[in-house]
Amino acid sequence: MRRFFYATGSESGTDVVNEKAVTYPQLSTLPIGASVELTESIVHHWCRVLRANIGDKGVLFDGFGGEYQVQLQTISKKQAAVTLLAHVDADRSASVFTKIGLVMSRGERMDYAIQKSTELGVTAIQLLTSHHGEVNLKPAQVEKKLAHWQQVAIAACEQCGLNRPPLIIAPVSIEDWLNKPVGSDIALAISPMMAELSQDPYYQVLQQPADLRLQLSVPAAGQPAMPKALPAVLTQPSPYIELLIGPEGGLSDEECRQAQSVDFESWQIGTRVLRTETAPVVALASLATLHALSQ
Incomplete structure (x- = not known):
């Protein structure tokens, strides 16, 4: 499955969609099953460049630990959202x-x-x-x-x-x-x-x-x-x-x-x-x- 970095926060992860600022939350603050709006960079890469379809699965990580298996729920011209399916507690950081x-x-x-x-x-x-x-x-x-x-x-x-x-x-x-x-x-x-x-x-x-x-x-x-x-x-x-x-x-x-x-x-x-x-x-x-x- 494709992996994407999900930049959180108001400064690093704010897109203007329909003239409204969108702030992206830390994934661990959301329950499994929640709907998550994708950042503009992920929408561009996954949905436009790679031509992903509704139902396709991928992996998001925000740097705060582990990663999340997700499934594309909606895709529009400027936006896309996924459903959080599961959290994988994988830490591949170096020991030094x-x-x-x-x-x-x-x-x-x-x-x-x-x-x-x-x-x-x-x-x-x-x-x-x-x-x-x-x-x-x-x-x-x-x-x-x-x-x-x-x-x-x-x-x-x-x-x-x-x-x-x-x-x-x-x-x-x-x-x-x-x-x-x-x-x-x-x-x-x-x-x-x-x-x-x-x-x-x-x-x-x-x-x-x-x-x-x-x-x-x-x-x-x-x-x-x-x-x-x-x-x-x-x-x-x-x-x-x-x-x-x-x-x-x-x-x-x-x-x-x-x-x-x-x-x-x-x-x-x-x-x-x-x-x-x-x-x-x-x-x-x-x-x-x-x-x-x-x-």
């Missing part, structure tokens, strides 16, 4: 909470990094600029690009079965991110469609200090293949790890010093230089494997 500080790259490479990180269960991605970075967004571009990258993550969730989308956080410089106090209000720096969801207890780990901070480094003599603290941290049931991943040209010496000054440890994965869009995939897969082996 992770936040990636990722220096932005161009075009499809950035989309790839976000898409694959989502499939591997990343909790949040903090977009970064750096001395050697090739992307610096103008203020007028931020909202549009942030919405695009958040949608890339959501589409990956719809495909892979992840029911809790990662938060994509608006870009800042590496220096500003490293100096930002723990607990800064993430809701002010994400796409409006995620504002209500970001307050869910699942995401509150992002307001806490990480159990370990790792800076992915290019192969160099003396760089540790395995940070000393990593094995012990991975014995915890649900550790929280922050990763810093630089651009194609690598982090500058000053950025490396700044990262080390706030407890980032170098982590060299293998003997080859990984592209900036490959590094998140390798790092997340490695953490998941090492964590599973340590339990």
Whole structure:
């Protein structure tokens, strides 16, 4: 069955239908058997593009836990509604909470990094600029690009079965991110469609200090293949790890010093230089494997 992200709330999920604003509720507040109006994005994709018919079944998830089997009840030119058939208490989140500080790259490479990180269960991605970075967004571009990258993550969730989308956080410089106090209000720096969801207890780990901070480094003599603290941290049931991943040209010496000054440890994965869009995939897969082996 097709899976769709159901954006809740008044800011992130409001369409104007017949000149009336529609606010989409959290699905868990509704009883099984209730009728639910679909968001405009789902109506467009499911009913117009995929040409769904009344009686067709699908799956909705709103990020607050689990997913809902639904059946199309009504379809009109501008609207569609489904009936909630059942709740499936499926949690496919990664066992390791992770936040990636990722220096932005161009075009499809950035989309790839976000898409694959989502499939591997990343909790949040903090977009970064750096001395050697090739992307610096103008203020007028931020909202549009942030919405695009958040949608890339959501589409990956719809495909892979992840029911809790990662938060994509608006870009800042590496220096500003490293100096930002723990607990800064993430809701002010994400796409409006995620504002209500970001307050869910699942995401509150992002307001806490990480159990370990790792800076992915290019192969160099003396760089540790395995940070000393990593094995012990991975014995915890649900550790929280922050990763810093630089651009194609690598982090500058000053950025490396700044990262080390706030407890980032170098982590060299293998003997080859990984592209900036490959590094998140390798790092997340490695953490998941090492964590599973340590339990």
